[in-house]
Structures are given as C-alpha cells and as structure tokens.
Amino acid sequence: MKLEGVELRRVALPLVTPFRTSLGTQTVRDALLVRVATDEGEGWAECAAEDDPTYSPEYLEGAADVIRRFLVPALFPIDLDPAAVAPALRHLRGHVMAKSAVETAVLDAWLRARGVSLAAYLGAVRRSLPVGVSVGITDTIDELLDTVDRHLAAGYARVKLKIEPGWDLEPVARVRETFGADVMLTVDANTAYRPADARHLAELDAYGLAMIEQPFAPDDLHAHARLAAMIGTPICLDESITSARDAVTAIRQGACSIINIKPGRVGGYLEARRIHDVAAAHGLPVWCGGMLETGLGRAANLALAALPGFTLPGDISATARYYERDVTAPFTLVNGELAVPAGPGIGVTPEPSDLEALTTATEWIPA
Numbered sequence: 131m132k133l134e135g136v137e138l139r140r141v142a143l144p145l146v147t148p149f150r151t152s153l154g155t156q157t158v159r160d161a162l163l164v165r166v167a168t169d170e171g172e173g174w175a176e177c178a179a180e181d182d183p184t185y186s187p188e189y190l191e192g193a194a195d196v197i198r199r200f201l202v203p204a205l206f207p208i209d210l211d212p213a214a215v216a217p218a219l220r221h222l223r224g225h226v227m228a229k230s231a232v233e234t235a236v237l238d239a240w241l242r243a244r245g246v247s248l249a250a251y252l253g254a255v256r257r258s259l260p261v262g263v264s265v266g267i268t269d270t271i272d273e274l275l276d277t278v279d280r281h282l283a284a285g286y287a288r289v290k291l292k293i294e295p296g297w298d299l300e301p302v303a304r305v306r307e308t309f310g311a312d313v314m315l316t317v318d319a320n321t322a323y324r325p326a327d328a329r330h331l332a333e334l335d336a337y338g339l340a341m342i343e344q345p346f347a348p349d350d351l352h353a354h355a356r357l358a359a360m361i362g363t364p365i366c367l368d369e370s371i372t373s374a375r376d377a378v379t380a381i382r383q384g385a386c387s388i389i390n391i392k393p394g395r396v397g398g399y400l401e402a403r404r405i406h407d408v409a410a411a412h413g414l415p416v417w418c419g420g421m422l423e424t425g426l427g428r429a430a431n432l433a434l435a436a437l438p439g440f441t442l443p444g445d446i447s448a449t450a451r452y453y454e455r456d457v458t459a460p461f462t463l464v465n466g467e468l469a470v471p472a473g474p475g476i477g478v479t480p481e482p483s484d485l486e487a488l489t490t491a492t493e494w495i496p497a
C-alpha cells in the first residue's frame with residue numbers, strides 16, 4: 131500500500147459542560163484529525179494530544195508540525211502495512227501521540243481495503259461493552275452528587291472522580307455514602323500529589339475504591355510503589371506508561387496493579403495491544419482510558435477495549451456525555467453498554483456535514 135497524500139484537519143467541539151481536572155478546565159476539544167489517501171483507499175485517525183502540553187509533553191500544533199515535516203515524509207517511500215509504520219518512524223524520537231495518529235490512519239486504510247474490522251484485527255472477544263464515566267472537579271459537593279446521580283441513571287458501570295489536593299476525601303466520602311457500597315468508584319489525580327501526601331492519600335483506603343489512578347509524577351515509580359505497599363486500594367498508572375517496556379518496569383517495581391491504556395499515549399493500537407499482552411502475562415487487569423476523543427478515536431478505543439484483558443470499564447462514554455455534535459454519528463449507551471464497531475477499519479467515517487461544520491482548518495500534504 132502506497133501513501134499518496136495526507137490531510138491534517140483541525141476540528142473544534144464545544145463541550146456540553148466544562149471538564150475540570152487537576153490539570154485545568156476544558157470547555158472545547160480542539161482535535162487534530164488525520165486522513166491518509168493511499169492507492170488502496172483512505173483511512174482516518176485522531177491525535178490524542180491536547181491544545182497545551184499539560185497532560186503530556188505533546189500538544190496539537192507540535193503534533194501537526196512533526197507529522198507534516200517528519201512522520202509523513204518518512205512514510206512516502208515505504209510499502210505500507212500496519213507493522214511497517216513504527217519501524218519506519220523509529221529514528222524519530224518521541225512524539226508518541228503524533229505517531230499513533232499516523233499509524234492508526236494507515237491501519238484504518240489497510241483494514242478497510244481488506245474488509246477487516248479493527249476489533250477483529252486486534253483480537254476482540256466482545257461485541258458490546260459496559261463503560262465508565264469520568265467526572266470532573268465541581269464547584270460544590272451538591273453539583274458533584276447531581277452529576278454522579280445523572281451518570282448512574284444513564285447506566286455507566288463505573289464512576290471516576292477527578293481529585294486534587296483539597297478536593298479528595300470529602301467528595302469521595304459523600305459520593306460513597308450517597309450512592310452506596312455497590313457503585314464501582316475510582317479516583318484520578320493526574321499526578322497532582324507529592325510523595326509527602328502518601329499518608330493523606332492512604333485515608334482513601336476507607337472508601338472501597340476500585341483504584342487510585344496516577345497520584346504522583348509520571349517518572350516517580352518509587353512513590354507509587356511506596357503508596358501501593360501502604361494501602362489495600364490498587365494503584366493504577368496512566369501518564370507513567372508510554373510503552374510496553376514502561377509497563378514491565380512499573381509492574382516489576384510494584385508501582386501499579388492496574389494499567390490505564392491510552393493508545394495515543396503509547397504510540398498506537400499495536401503498542402497498546404502489547405501492553406495488554408504484557409499486563410495479562412503478569413495477571414494485571416487493564417482498561418481503556420479516554421482523551422475526550424471525537425467519534426473517530428472513540429470507535430477505535432471501543433475495538434481495543436473489547437480485548438480479553440480489558441476487564442475494567444473504560445473511559446469511553448456515550449458521545450452525549452461530552453458533545454452536542456460530533457464529527458461522526460453519536461455513540462449511545464444501550465443497557466449501560468456501547469456497541470463495538472463491526473465495520474471495516476475503525477468502523478465509522480465522519481458525517482460530511484458535521485465534519486465541515488466543526489472544521490476550523492485543513493491542510494493537504496502531497497506525496
């Protein structure tokens with residue numbers, strides 16, 4: 131398969147409600163979409179990078195630049211198949227979210243041309259999935275309780291509460307006492323705490339949480355291992371894991387007993403599957419994280435989350451949780467589950483009128 135050109139398209143999707151985490155508050159999702167044109171047809175992908183380098187060192191303008199100047203030119207001479215992309219880009223250091231978007235678009239084109247779904251290609255074992263929902267930091271506890279109530283009524287299998295210093299024990303205690311012991315509850319700190327906060331975080335052990343996600347800095351595996359040894363609640367890593375090698379290191383150091391896999395953060399769906407396999411070999415459950423994806427990323431994440439080791443509900447909410455309008459048809463919860471796309475490739479394509487309405491810029495990179 132030969133690359134004939136690549137379209138980079140920026141879209142802006144207003145969020146239905148502001149999304150506040152320890153990293154800041156988001157009211158719109160600016161996304162970079164990648165469409166590859168090949169001699170066998172086209173493929174789509176979405177870059178997980180945010181507008182600013184707060185979640186990871188990557189950011190959208192930088193990802194577009196590295197794709198335009200380095201990643202795409204490196205692929206033009208290559209006879210492409212899914213396994214050929216990463217090796218062709220290996221001499222270019224880092225930029226895993228940009229690389230993930232390019233690899234995924236090539237993978238989508240290759241699979242569409244062969245009539246194979248991403249789910250089947252990755253080894254999915256389920257056709258629909260119970261999914262979780264992420265709840266941002268709110269101004270008041272009452273607002274938080276209303277939000278959780280609404281999401282539980284919608285059928286979400288797990289509620290994730292964003293926490294940060296000053297907003298942790300009380301919101302968790304109030305949600306637990308309001309909704310009872312049976313709700314699967316997790317917290318995500320997005321690296322907001324310091325090792326000296328370990329004893330404070332250990333008090334979360336009283337609330338039967340399914341996990342505490344990424345309390346400390348991405349590179350501080352020791353602090354995570356020390357907390358893991360102090361408490362019964364499992365520690366889950368997100369930002370710390372950018373490859374299968376990172377996953378092995380973290381597991382061997384006792385820094386985590388659950389891993390949040392985000393294909394963009396680890397360089398693509400093939401590396402994501404490797405992390406799934408490594409975790410399974412060590413008996414660790416994994417789940418699929420979210421980066422406020424449009425329907426393009428959401429579709430691909432559902433395929434990954436259908437693999438056997440993804441035994442915990444992921445951050446793959448219904449479209450309506452974030453967006454009034456999306457670039458693809460909306461994903462809706464049916465009996466608390468989302469259907470895994472079964473069509474060729476990622477199984478969805480943008481709706482032309484919605485895509486145009488949400489587009490803020492496009493550029494074409496010719497061969």
Ligand SMILES: O=C(O)CCC(=O)N[C@@H](C(=O)O)c1ccccc1
Nearest residue numbers: 151185264320419420421422423445
């Ligand atoms: O449901 C979603 O797509 C978002 C899930 C979520 O909480 N994402 C968090 C995270 O750290 O996992 C996040 C996304 C984007 C930016 C910062 C944080």
